[in-house]
Amino acid sequence: MSDLHESTHHYGAQETPGPANLLLVWDAPNLDMGLGAILGGRPTAAYRPRFDAIGRWLLARAGKLSHDTGSRVEAEATVFTNVTPGGADVVRPWVEALRNVGFAVFAKPKTDEDSDVDPDMLAHIRRRHAEGVLRGLVVASADGQNFKETIDELIAEGLPVTVLGFHEHASWAVGSDTIDFVDLEEITGVFREPLPRISLDQLPDEGAWLQPFRPLSALLAGRNH
Numbered sequence: 292m293s294d295l296h297e298s299t300h301h302y303g304a305q306e307t308p309g310p311a312n313l314l315l316v317w318d319a320p321n322l323d324m325g326l327g328a329i330l331g332g333r334p335t336a337a338y339r340p341r342f343d344a345i346g347r348w349l350l351a352r353a354g355k356l357s358h359d360t361g362s363r364v365e366a367e368a369t370v371f372t373n374v375t376p377g378g379a380d381v382v383r384p385w386v387e388a389l390r391n392v393g394f395a396v397f398a399k400p401k402t403d404e405d406s407d408v409d410p411d412m413l414a415h416i417r418r419r420h421a422e423g424v425l426r427g428l429v430v431a432s433a434d435g436q437n438f439k440e441t442i443d444e445l446i447a448e449g450l451p452v453t454v455l456g457f458h459e460h461a462s463w464a465v466g467s468d469t470i471d472f473v474d475l476e477e478i479t480g481v482f483r484e485p486l487p488r489i490s491l492d493q494l495p496d497e498g499a500w501l502q503p504f505r506p507l508s509a510l511l512a513g514r515n516h
Contacts, residue, residue, distance in 0.1 A: 452469075
């Protein structure tokens with residue numbers, strides 16, 4: 292059985308099918324990691340993505356899809372995130388701000404390496420597909436390769452799929468003939484300041500530092516398992 296048609300599990304989403312939608316699934320942990328790799332450290336407020344700008348962009352895409360298909364398509368914006376033990380107070384203002392903008396948030400405790408939100412994102416995509424309401428998909432993830440099989444199946448069915456991310460980490464989508472890739476920095480108003488991006492294709496004459504994607508100490512953590 293294909294990944295797309297596996298049975299879904301329920302985790303508090305609406306029980307009744309909604310209107311035809313353009314679904315955005317935002318992989319917050321993975322995008323944070325990708326953004327941190329570009330910045331060389333934890334993102335500050337100036338480099339945090341503005342979700343009101345993301346929302347306006349998604350609404351415009353849904354409007355265009357409505358025009359192209361001749362039927363009404365609504366935008367459904369969802370963010371998937373982990374909450375580390377003791378971290379609820381830190382995450383709460385961000386979650387409430389997202390919900391205030393109009394995003395649904397799926398939050399999951401981060402208890403170990405196997406508690407990532409990728410399976411929950413895929414389950415939500417499959418659920419909307421099974422309900423027959425999915426008219427388009429936007430996957431926001433720094434690399435997103437865990438979604439490639441599902442993306443390929445949806446495209447084969449004729450559904451438009453867009454990958455949102457950073458071109459440095461998503462060469463599989465950037466080079467695809469069927470996936471519409473959009474770099475987050477291309478969306479108007481998403482970042483207050485330009486990201487300090489370094490490309491091996493466009494290095495400054497004086498050279499540039501490329502920061503590690505993860506701390507060296509992570510090697511020790513992996514050895515303990």
